[in-house]
Amino acid sequence: MLTCCFYDTKPYDRKYFIHGAKFEFQECRLNAQTATTASGADCVCVFVNDELDKDCLSLLAEQGVRLIALRCAGFNNVDLQVAKDLGLKIVRVPAYSPNSVAEHTIALLMTLNRKIHRAYNRVRELNFSLNGLEGFDIHRKTVGIVGTGKIGKIAAQIFRGFGATVLAYDPFPSPEWAESNHVQYVNFEELLHACNILSLHVPLLPDTYHLLNVETLSQLQPGSIILNTSRGKLIDTTALIQGLKTRHIGGVALDVYEEEEGVFFEDLSGEVLQDDELSRLLTFPNVLITSHQAFLTQEALLQIAKSTISNIERFEMNEPFLEGTEL
Numbered sequence: 001m002l003t004c005c006f007y008d009t010k011p012y013d014r015k016y017f018i019h020g021a022k023f024e025f026q027e028c029r030l031n032a033q034t035a036t037t038a039s040g041a042d043c044v045c046v047f048v049n050d051e052l053d054k055d056c057l058s059l060l061a062e063q064g065v066r067l068i069a070l071r072c073a074g075f076n077n078v079d080l081q082v083a084k085d086l087g088l089k090i091v092r093v094p095a096y097s098p099n100s101v102a103e104h105t106i107a108l109l110m111t112l113n114r115k116i117h118r119a120y121n122r123v124r125e126l127n128f129s130l131n132g133l134e135g136f137d138i139h140r141k142t143v144g145i146v147g148t149g150k151i152g153k154i155a156a157q158i159f160r161g162f163g164a165t166v167l168a169y170d171p172f173p174s175p176e177w178a179e180s181n182h183v184q185y186v187n188f189e190e191l192l193h194a195c196n197i198l199s200l201h202v203p204l205l206p207d208t209y210h211l212l213n214v215e216t217l218s219q220l221q222p223g224s225i226i227l228n229t230s231r232g233k234l235i236d237t238t239a240l241i242q243g244l245k246t247r248h249i250g251g252v253a254l255d256v257y258e259e260e261e262g263v264f265f266e267d268l269s270g271e272v273l274q275d276d277e278l279s280r281l282l283t284f285p286n287v288l289i290t291s292h293q294a295f296l297t298q299e300a301l302l303q304i305a306k307s308t309i310s311n312i313e314r315f316e317m318n319e320p321f322l323e324g325t326e327l
């Protein structure tokens with residue numbers, strides 16, 4: 001039976017990975033410094049903030065690891081070419097619950113816009129004042145969706161349900177889906193100029209790194225709201241902070257952050273936060289941050305566990321992986 005070492009695990013991961021195979025759960029993240037803890041394992045199972053660079057992958061291969069099972073869809077944290085050269089197989093969970101992420105995106109927007117987080121705290125203090133809690137209707141606003149893959153499509157459909165005009169940009173558009181859902185594709189520049197709310201649903205790739213930067217942020221309408229539940233490095237944080245300080249950007253909701261490794265998923269409540277840009281972001285009244293939790297629904301966790309176990313079993317039985325799984 002395959003031995004698999006899981007990294008960056010939390011109680012909610014372990015709860016769903018109950019299985020007969022030999023699974024060992026580590027709390028630490030996998031990187032070049034921790035890779036020797038995989039000694040004796042055939043497989044390592046990793047998440048979004050494990051760092052599988054050249055040094056880490058070389059150490060894994062030297063110790064006899066043969067399979068890297070990502071329990072997520074994104075794979076920007078793995079050097080795929082090095083893994084290939086070392087003969088390491090890489091599998092992922094291409095889709096688990098796109099609804100979980102799309103719904104969290106809407107939850108973030110509604111909380112930020114209607115100031116639910118502030119109202120909740122006020123009412124608990126018996127402060128029933130409404131001053132400063134004004135929001136706006138989503139109805140008849142223009143929403144720009146960047147990336148109409150699995151998550152972007154669902155987010156677009158939910159926004160259509162609000163009665164918003166939905167524009168989309170994707171280098172690989174889905175014209176039939178757009179037509180039947182009354183979504184209009186435009187180019188990226190047009191999207192930036194036209195939308196009141198911009199929502200990112202693209203993978204982190206070399207050409208999407210800092211997709212929102214000084215120049216592209218300046219093309220947004222003044223007062224626009226930005227939503228990012230995809231990957232932190234899609235946004236240049238320094239430029240974002242500048243846009244917030246000048247009030248060009250009306251509000252930002254983030255489930256991901258450029259330098260989230262080592263911060264998100266951890267309880268640092270007794271620590272001194274070392275990241276000055278994250279500290280600054282947390283001071284804005286119009287910034288809402290969650291700690292990469294968009295995927296955290298029962299349905300998504302169950303599907304991640306099922307698909308990951310199936311990937312490991314298929315590797316063990318030498319059976320072909322399901323489409324879109326192997327990288």
Ligand code: NAD
Pocket residue numbers: 073074094095098101146147148149150151152169170171172201202203204205207208229230231255256292293294295296
């Ligand atoms: P997907 O692969 O189904 O869709 C991605 C879409 O982006 C594709 O249609 C692709 O053509 C498009 N695209 C690629 N480059 C683009 C560009 N430069 N501009 C515009 N569009 C571009 O992926 P998905 O399942 O919808 O996931 C989207 C992203 O959400 C993932 O890459 C991941 O980073 C993120 N994600 C976050 C969480 C979370 O918990 N916050 C969970 C799952 C996924």
